[in-house]
Amino acid sequence: SIYQTFSYKIYGPLWKSTYGPLVVVNVASAELIEQVLRQEGKYPVRTDMPHWRSYRELRNQAHGPLTEMGAKWQRIRSILNPRMLKPKHVSSYANTINAVVTDFIQRVTWLRESSGQGVLVNDLTGELYKFAFEGICSVLFESRMGCMEEEVPEETQKFIISVGEMFHLSQIVVLFPQSMWPRLPFWKKFVATWDHLFKVAEDLVLKKMEEIHRNVQLDRNVEGAYLTHLLLSDQMTVTEILGSMTELLLAGVDTTSNTISWSLYNLAKEPEIQEQLYQEVIGVCPGHKVPNSSDIAQMPYLKAVIRETLRLYPVVPGNARVTVDNEIVVGDHLFPKKTLFHLCHYAVSYDENTFPDPHAFQPQRWLRGLEDKSKQHPFGSVPFGFGVRACLGRRVAELEMYLLLSRLIKQYEVRPDPAGTTVKPITRTLLCPATPINLQFLDRRADQATAGASL
Numbered sequence: 001s002i003y004q005t006f007s008y009k010i011y012g013p014l015w016k017s018t019y020g021p022l023v024v025v026n027v028a029s030a031e032l033i034e035q036v037l038r039q040e041g042k043y044p045v046r047t048d049m050p051h052w053r054s055y056r057e058l059r060n061q062a063h064g065p066l067t068e069m070g071a072k073w074q075r076i077r078s079i080l081n082p083r084m085l086k087p088k089h090v091s092s093y094a095n096t097i098n099a100v101v102t103d104f105i106q107r108v109t110w111l112r113e114s115s116g117q118g119v120l121v122n123d124l125t126g127e128l129y130k131f132a133f134e135g136i137c138s139v140l141f142e143s144r145m146g147c148m149e150e151e152v153p154e155e156t157q158k159f160i161i162s163v164g165e166m167f168h169l170s171q172i173v174v175l176f177p178q179s180m181w182p183r184l185p186f187w188k189k190f191v192a193t194w195d196h197l198f199k200v201a202e203d204l205v206l207k208k209m210e211e212i213h214r215n216v217q218l219d220r221n222v223e224g225a226y227l228t229h230l231l232l233s234d235q236m237t238v239t240e241i242l243g244s245m246t247e248l249l250l251a252g253v254d255t256t257s258n259t260i261s262w263s264l265y266n267l268a269k270e271p272e273i274q275e276q277l278y279q280e281v282i283g284v285c286p287g288h289k290v291p292n293s294s295d296i297a298q299m300p301y302l303k304a305v306i307r308e309t310l311r312l313y314p315v316v317p318g319n320a321r322v323t324v325d326n327e328i329v330v331g332d333h334l335f336p337k338k339t340l341f342h343l344c345h346y347a348v349s350y351d352e353n354t355f356p357d358p359h360a361f362q363p364q365r366w367l368r369g370l371e372d373k374s375k376q377h378p379f380g381s382v383p384f385g386f387g388v389r390a391c392l393g394r395r396v397a398e399l400e401m402y403l404l405l406s407r408l409i410k411q412y413e414v415r416p417d418p419a420g421t422t423v424k425p426i427t428r429t430l431l432c433p434a435t436p437i438n439l440q441f442l443d444r445r446a447d448q449a450t451a452g453a454s455l
């Protein structure tokens with residue numbers, strides 16, 4: 001990401017570079033990014049992901065929405081989209097997610113007591129990772145994984161480690177030509193991490209199938225989780241469902257958890273913004289009321305906080321598009337088919353012409369009715385991507401982030417690490433905190449109780 005900004009300053013908004021065997025055209029202005037994206041065809045492709053696809057071919061597994069291409073990709077999306085993106089379906093997940101949020105808040109209480117001298121939560125990103133995994137599993141499988149327990153189950157812990165290793169090895173594998181992969185010392189490890197990811201998803205799918213089978217035999221109602229719907233609707237084979245579930249799990253954990261970490265990190269540094277958010281939340285949900293989707297709809301500031309977090313820390317800092325079989329014009333240049341474009345979203349998000357005072361955390365940029373907003377280029381910050389290939393989990397991710405953040409801020413005042421550590425972002429495929437984020441969580445109710453007692 002720093003490389004994006006640096007190169008942009010030297011070469012201007014369009015330059016070529018190489019990454020291993022790949023030639024990449026970097027695009028680093030909102031106007032040019034818009035130009036590339038507006039010319040995308042019916043079946044847009046990010047990259048052909050040969051390393052991820054190779055694994056699936058090796059093991060006879062199905063491709064999911066991340067790795068599939070062409071008409072087959074569109075078919076998968078048309079089956080997966082409705083229950084992931086339609087507001088009516090998404091809002092029905094609020095109760096399920098709220099149950100996980102309740103457990104996370106309890107876990108924060110336990111972490112403060114057990115290892116944080118009563119206030120500190122160490123490695124918040126690691127904790128939020130468990131929350132995001134539990135959250136997405138509860139939506140997809142209507143199963144609880146035990147990540148909010150004091151001891152996280154071994155299989156789950158191994159899944160978490162495998163995702164990290166797979167992303168790490170992916171970056172290395174693609175530096176070599178495909179013909180060399182089977183002979184690379186870390187190829188075996190790469191395959192093993194994927195085996196584990198597929199196995200975790202497979203166990204969950206098989207468990208659900210047995211449950212449905214039992215319920216059908218007992219003549220019980222079997223409506224329910226996302227997976228139940230897919231299994232019952234008969235539009236995909238079990239292997240296809242498994243391919244998609246694995247990719248949804250993979251896409252749905254690091255992204256959400258990193259974004260929540262950054263939003264809390266910034267709120268801790270900006271007490272006034274935090275106070276404004278707190279006032280909005282207690283205004284809409286006073287007392288013990290737990291927010292649902294329609295309450296969230298009345299919290300524009302909460303949404304703006306997440307939106308601004310995604311501008312400053314776009315978890316997907318650079319996205320890609322390959323022109324499949326068409327030439328395209330970008331700026332003054334005509335590019336042949338099969339050109340690989342790298343869209344430098346991170347660099348563009350800090351463009352001061354689009355976002356004045358770009359390094360400042362200013363949620364108000366995203367509030368409606370502000371004059372400033374009309375100046376913002378719609379492609380200045382596109383954290384969930386664009387068009388028919390855009391993020392499949394966007395609405396679910398947003399719901400998870402809104403529910404967790406609003407309820408955490410309602411209960412706790414968040415303050416920076418007393419050790420005063422500054423945390424920088426680093427790109428590990430995704431944009432992650434380079435060092436652990438530790439924050440203080442001050443219980444607002446305890447404060448009120450003490451204030452009451454001292455009167």
Ligand code: HEM
Pocket residue numbers: 046065066067077136247248249251252253255256259310315316319320382383384385386387388389390391392393394396397
């Ligand atoms: C803060 C959270 C998230 C962010 C910022 C994010 C961002 C993105 C971005 C930028 C893309 C590429 C879009 C494009 O190429 O135009 C993407 C794709 C995708 N995301 Fe997300 N994502 C998030 C959460 C999730 C969650 C929770 C899930 C799963 C439930 C998910 C599933 C996917 C899938 C399956 C794709 C591939 C779609 C396709 O190629 O058709 N994402 N996401």
